Amino acid sequence: MSDGRPSPTAGSGQIVVSGLTKVYGNVRAVDNLSFVVEPGRVTGFLGPNGAGKTTTLRMLLNLVTPTAGTATINGRRYADLTDPVRHVGAVLEASGAHKGRTGINHLRVICAAAGLPRQRADEVLELVGLTPAAKRRFKGYSLGMKQRLGIAVAMLGDPQVLILDEPANGLDPEGIRWMRGFLKGLAAQGRTVLVSSHLLSEMQLLADDVVIVAAGRLVRQGPVDQVIGSMTHGVRVRVRTPQPDELVAALAGHNARVHRAEDGALLVDGVEAPVVGRAALAAKIELHELVTERPDLEGVFLELTAGKAAIR
Amino acid sequence: MRLVRAELLKIRTTSTWWIFALITLPLWGVTLFFNYVSSQFLVDPVEVGTLDPQQEAQLQAAADPLNIASNLYTNGQFLGVMIVMLLGIIVVTSEFFHQTATTTFLATPHRTAVILSKLVAAAVLGLIFWLGTTVLNLIVTPPIMAGFDLGAQLDRGAVWQAIALNGLAYLLWAIFGVGFGVLIRSQIGATVTGILLYFAGYIGAGIFLTQLSLKFGDWINNLQLLVPSLASQLMTTGTDLPGNPPRWAGAVVMVGYAVVAGAIGTLITRRRDIT
Numbered sequence: 001m002s003d004g005r006p007s008p009t010a011g012s013g014q015i016v017v018s019g020l021t022k023v024y025g026n027v028r029a030v031d032n033l034s035f036v037v038e039p040g041r042v043t044g045f046l047g048p049n050g051a052g053k054t055t056t057l058r059m060l061l062n063l064v065t066p067t068a069g070t071a072t073i074n075g076r077r078y079a080d081l082t083d084p085v086r087h088v089g090a091v092l093e094a095s096g097a098h099k100g101r102t103g104i105n106h107l108r109v110i111c112a113a114a115g116l117p118r119q120r121a122d123e124v125l126e127l128v129g130l131t132p133a134a135k136r137r138f139k140g141y142s143l144g145m146k147q148r149l150g151i152a153v154a155m156l157g158d159p160q161v162l163i164l165d166e167p168a169n170g171l172d173p174e175g176i177r178w179m180r181g182f183l184k185g186l187a188a189q190g191r192t193v194l195v196s197s198h199l200l201s202e203m204q205l206l207a208d209d210v211v212i213v214a215a216g217r218l219v220r221q222g223p224v225d226q227v228i229g230s231m232t233h234g235v236r237v238r239v240r241t242p243q244p245d246e247l248v249a250a251l252a253g254h255n256a257r258v259h260r261a262e263d264g265a266l267l268v269d270g271v272e273a274p275v276v277g278r279a280a281l282a283a284k285i286e287l288h289e290l291v292t293e294r295p296d297l298e299g300v301f302l303e304l305t306a307g308k309a310a311i312r
Numbered sequence: 313m314r315l316v317r318a319e320l321l322k323i324r325t326t327s328t329w330w331i332f333a334l335i336t337l338p339l340w341g342v343t344l345f346f347n348y349v350s351s352q353f354l355v356d357p358v359e360v361g362t363l364d365p366q367q368e369a370q371l372q373a374a375a376d377p378l379n380i381a382s383n384l385y386t387n388g389q390f391l392g393v394m395i396v397m398l399l400g401i402i403v404v405t406s407e408f409f410h411q412t413a414t415t416t417f418l419a420t421p422h423r424t425a426v427i428l429s430k431l432v433a434a435a436v437l438g439l440i441f442w443l444g445t446t447v448l449n450l451i452v453t454p455p456i457m458a459g460f461d462l463g464a465q466l467d468r469g470a471v472w473q474a475i476a477l478n479g480l481a482y483l484l485w486a487i488f489g490v491g492f493g494v495l496i497r498s499q500i501g502a503t504v505t506g507i508l509l510y511f512a513g514y515i516g517a518g519i520f521l522t523q524l525s526l527k528f529g530d531w532i533n534n535l536q537l538l539v540p541s542l543a544s545q546l547m548t549t550g551t552d553l554p555g556n557p558p559r560w561a562g563a564v565v566m567v568g569y570a571v572v573a574g575a576i577g578t579l580i581t582r583r584r585d586i587t
Contacts, residue, residue, distance in 0.1 A: 096411035
């Protein structure tokens with residue numbers, strides 16, 4: 001069970017969301033959302049607050065009933081999986097433990113309910129590095145320890161599919177690095193890892209694929225590099241010079257679009273850095289800085305979700 | 313079955329059950345004191361003025377050693393079943409209070425099975441509380457009866473019937489509590505409402521029905537059967553008291569309430585979004 005490979009009983013490990021919709025009153029929290037999450041990769045599920053990420057994950061896990069559409073794991077609805085804990089491990093934001101119960105007992109209760117052997121509780125505590133706090137009550141746990149206990153719960157059934165809602169919340173830098181290594185390791189074993197987050201710099205380090213939603217709808221899906229590469233302006237060059245007006249004039253013939261940044265630098269779109277350098281040299285313009293800025297996930301995300309009100 | 317074990321483990325791994333047991337103990341002592349005083353009065357009635365024939369008959373029936381014994385062997389029920397009801401409420405509401413409902417329903421997406429196992433676990437807990445108070449009653453009652461120059465009455469079937477029906481009352485109140493906890497998910501809201509309804513039902517309905525019966529006739533008094541706290545008390549009298557509904561009717565009413573509370577609770581939980 002703990003050789004690191006998903007159980008042989010596991011299915012494809014694919015998550016398929018199809019036409020998923022949830023309406024609360026007159027708010028369409030999730031609106032005809034469709035995407036596929038593949039095994040063997042970490043998929044980041046991104047969106048501004050209120051985009052419907054948590055509602056989507058809860059519909060996937062049979063906690064919230066969809067208004068329309070389906071969500072399946074291994075081709076079956078969560079409620080139709082036999083022993084779901086052995087197929088899917090989930091860490092949701094509002095999944096706590098009884099404050100007066102010890103960490104180890106919290107895990108043992110779930111073992112009992114899921115029909116798992118009792119010693120799995122000790123094994124997963126070891127796995128997330130919580131063994132020293134096993135007999136401490138939950139109310140004495142730090143936020144980071146609570147997150148680790150949540151991951152321990154998810155790993156109890158050695159599942160093929162992992163679903164995590166904002167797992168990095170409340171973790172210190174060391175904890176975040178641990179989480180990144182842990183989740184990448186699980187994906188490398190061939191498991192499916194779906195992680196929702198709004199920590200975009202972290203997601204760029206962690207995710208292979210991203211699914212971006214805003215206002216309940218799908219905005220973009222694909223491998224991180226492709227999604228970033230798909231953005232319109234592509235490469236941007238940042239230049240600093242004491243003669244900005246002359247440089248603007250020198251670039252006029254090169255099909256470049258130039259903006260002035262607030263700090264006095266020039267931002268040049270449409271041409272590569274060597275073109276800017278050569279134009280400056282030819283016009284004998286002094287340069288203090290010449291940097292190529294590649295768009296990152298954060299920039300792409302903000303551009304894609306701009307104007308889609310988070311609070312509806 | 314493994315779900316029931318999980319539910320019992322949940323109860324065992326928190327301090328609620330033994331805190332409630334500690335609360336139950338002094339409450340049991342208080343009711344014992346009152347029952348002792350009223351038993352003394354029944355054994356040796358001082359002159360209470362003129363009674364109408366029916367009250368006279370009721371008093372005589374209540375003074376039957378069998379009924380005095382039944383009352384003492386089931387001592388502690390009045391507040392004991394309330395404690396058990398509160399435990400039933402907490403078995404459900406703590407899942408929402410501590411946000412463990414998500415984890416519970418992830419491990420078992422079949423919500424009916426979860427609620428059924430909670431009903432069973434709460435019933436088991438109710439029976440344990442019944443067992444505890446019954447053991448105490450079996451220890452203290454024979455010397456009290458001897459003090460009245462009466463036998464222990466433990467050779468009478470009716471006494472054991474009352475003890476058994478008392479167990480049923482504990483079990484049903486626990487189930488009732490679970491159903492109530494599902495209806496009102498807020499832990500504080502559910503416990504406070506439960507306590508208020510318990511006492512209001514007991515005192516308020518008693519007064520209300522007595523007034524009505526003065527106006528419309530004695531049959532109204534039989535309606536007290538519909539008040540859960542009165543119905544469960546009726547179950548533990550040793551013999552049928554004149555002018556009161558039969559004991560089995562109290563049991564039927566309580567079973568009815570428990571089934572309705574459990575069924576409504578299960579239906580609601582099946583449909584509700586867990587957020």
